[in-house]
Amino acid sequence: MNEKRPIIITVIADLTILAAMFAIGATIFPGYFKSLGFELSPLPIYSSNVMRILLCFVNITAAVGLLLLKKWGYRLTIIYSVFFMAADIVWCLQRGKFPLTSGMIFSCIMLSNIIYYRERFV
Numbered sequence: 001m002n003e004k005r006p007i008i009i010t011v012i013a014d015l016t017i018l019a020a021m022f023a024i025g026a027t028i029f030p031g032y033f034k035s036l037g038f039e040l041s042p043l044p045i046y047s048s049n050v051m052r053i054l055l056c057f058v059n060i061t062a063a064v065g066l067l068l069l070k071k072w073g074y075r076l077t078i079i080y081s082v083f084f085m086a087a088d089i090v091w092c093l094q095r096g097k098f099p100l101t102s103g104m105i106f107s108c109i110m111l112s113n114i115i116y117y118r119e120r121f122v
Contacts, residue, residue, distance in 0.1 A: 004120060005069055008113050015106075016063040016077075020056040027052050055080075066114075074121040077114060081107045 026033040026040050027049050033039070040052070062080055065073015085107050 005067070006117050006120065009066055009069075009117060009120070012110050012113060013063040013066040016066070016110075017060055020059040020063070024053055024056045027056075069121050071121045074114065074118065078111065081111050 022038075023040060026038060030040075058076070059080055062073055062076035066077055067073075085104055088104050
């Protein structure tokens with residue numbers, strides 16, 4: 001473990017990788033995950049499964065950059081989080097209701113912690 005890396009950055013990166021792997025599995029096997037009670041929320045910006053998988057790989061790349069404390073990982077994580085927070089807001093405005101999704105809550109917590117530790121990224 002890198003001694004310069006705070007434990008919260010490690011936890012955030014690990015949870016991001018786990019969430020991306022889960023989203024890939026839910027995209028490839030939607031029937032199985034739906035039978036378990038999980039469902040991916042549709043986003044207004046893309047609807048293609050290929051695009052969802054590509055964005056998951058971008059998310060995994062950003063998490064690896066966080067684990068390595070690289071500046072590109074820091075920037076990519078912030079861009080990805082802001083993009084999906086904006087997509088959730090657009091989705092909520094289109095539907096007329098505001099579901100309190102765990103993705104938005106996790107993104108807010110993640111962004112606040114990543115910005116707090118920004119000096120750690122080389």
